[in-house]
Amino acid sequence: MTGGLKRLILVNSYLICLFLASFAQADNKTLLVVGDSLSAGYGIDIKQGWVHQLQLKLDREQLAYTVVNASVSGETTTGGKARLPKLLETHQPDIVLLELGANDGLRGQPIKIPHNNLANMITAVQNADAQVLLIGIQIPPNYGARYTEAFAGIFARLAQTYDTALVPFLLEGVALNPQLMLKDGIHPTAEAQPILLDTVWPYLKPLL
Structure with missing residues (x-):
């Protein structure tokens, strides 16, 4: 076999591999x-975060999803609502995980603001023919029991109204464990991230 023929075979093999890789990636669904x-x-x-670990888990289970x-x-939910139309247009996702509201609650926003913003976002996702997984959050009782309970109830009401899947509380098993929270008492540590993924996964898997 001549050197020129060998080079031609190698080039063709490389191009075929690129084509197959591109085809496989194009066939992937998108999870936003x-x-x-x-x-x-x-x-x-x-790379320690639960979202990155979600991509690794999907890959391990040979589920053809690209996580964005x-x-x-x-x-805040206001910022998320403003950004969402462009995100839907750009990525055309099959599934959207909505994890917003905590900053609204920590700022003491009236309940109707995160509620209405999330409702708007859910509707936009559903109108884009994508599935929604709403991720619930709770806040510390800084603003009193009445506000805290009303805030926590936003997510269950929206999930029922719009018939969406719901993770009741992202920080379940984490928020009250100081060893799994950063010094600010608000954000989970790297060690907590697998727990967050384990909390989300049972509600996400049926949508895949």
């Missing part, structure tokens, strides 16, 4: 995460 610092990996390496993490630390 729209969240705040809890999903953006605040205070830790982003559009989470922004400090994001």
Whole structure:
């Protein structure tokens, strides 16, 4: 076999591999995460965050999904609602995980603001023919029991109204464990991230 023929075979093999890889990637469905610092990996390496670990889990289980993490630390439901149309247009997701509201609650926003914003976002996702997984959050009782309970109830009411899947509380088993929270008492540590993923996974898996 001549050197020129060998080079031609190698080039053709390389092009075939690129084609197959591109085809496989194009065939992947898209899972979009729209969240705040809890999903953006605040205070830790982003690769330690539960969203990145979700991609690894999907890969291990040979589930053809590409995870797009559009989470922004400090994001409110108002900011998320403003960003969502462009995100839906750009990524055309099959599933959208909505993890927002904590910053609204920590700022003492009237309950109707996060409720209405999340309702608007759910409707936008459903109108884009994507499934919604709403991720619930609770806040510390800084504003009194009445506000805290009303805030926590937002997510269950929305899930029932719009018939969406719901993770009741993202920080279940984490929030009250000081060893799993950063010094600010708000954000989970790197060690807590697998627990967050385990909390989300049972509600996400039926949507895949």
